[in-house]
Amino acid sequence: MSSNTGSGIGFSERSDSMPRKPKKPCAYPGCPNLTDGTYCDKHRKEARRQYDQYERAADVHKKYGRSWKRIRNRYIKEHPFCEECFKEGKMVLAEEVHHILPVSRGGTNEVSNLMALCQSCHTKMHIQLGDRKAYR
Ligand SMILES: [Zn+2]
Numbered sequence: 001m002s003s004n005t006g007s008g009i010g011f012s013e014r015s016d017s018m019p020r021k022p023k024k025p026c027a028y029p030g031c032p033n034l035t036d037g038t039y040c041d042k043h044r045k046e047a048r049r050q051y052d053q054y055e056r057a058a059d060v061h062k063k064y065g066r067s068w069k070r071i072r073n074r075y076i077k078e079h080p081f082c083e084e085c086f087k088e089g090k091m092v093l094a095e096e097v098h099h100i101l102p103v104s105r106g107g108t109n110e111v112s113n114l115m116a117l118c119q120s121c122h123t124k125m126h127i128q129l130g131d132r133k134a135y136r
């Protein structure tokens, strides 16, 4: 009851010898606990459990990869010969499916953006793309 305010000064000023991160409130909604992580001890476990659920959601990405494989296999079944070699009248079995507009530049897995190529034509195609970039 008789304790006065006024203590605490100096305490915060001595922190220069000990580098410490300021504690933040727990990221759990409504939790008043302070932590130097994201969650307080109490909610860390809970967050871990939620994270596991998020990880399962990441399967959607894997699914996309699997469906590309299906698209690719079907495309190759419908276009069994290299489309580049075919232009020159050669029948060479296609081994790869090439994106005409690369996925990294917004290309899709749609048939209109795909090309069945043999390995050497595919390599050539990418060297050409790379060369054009290099020569600007
Ligand atoms: Zn908490």
Ligand SMILES: [Zn+2]
Pocket (backbone or CB within 6 Å): 082, 083, 084, 085, 086, 092, 117, 118, 119, 120, 121, 122
């Ligand atoms: Zn070819």
Ligand SMILES: [Zn+2]
Pocket (backbone or CB within 6 Å): 097, 098, 099, 122, 125, 126
């Ligand atoms: Zn390609």
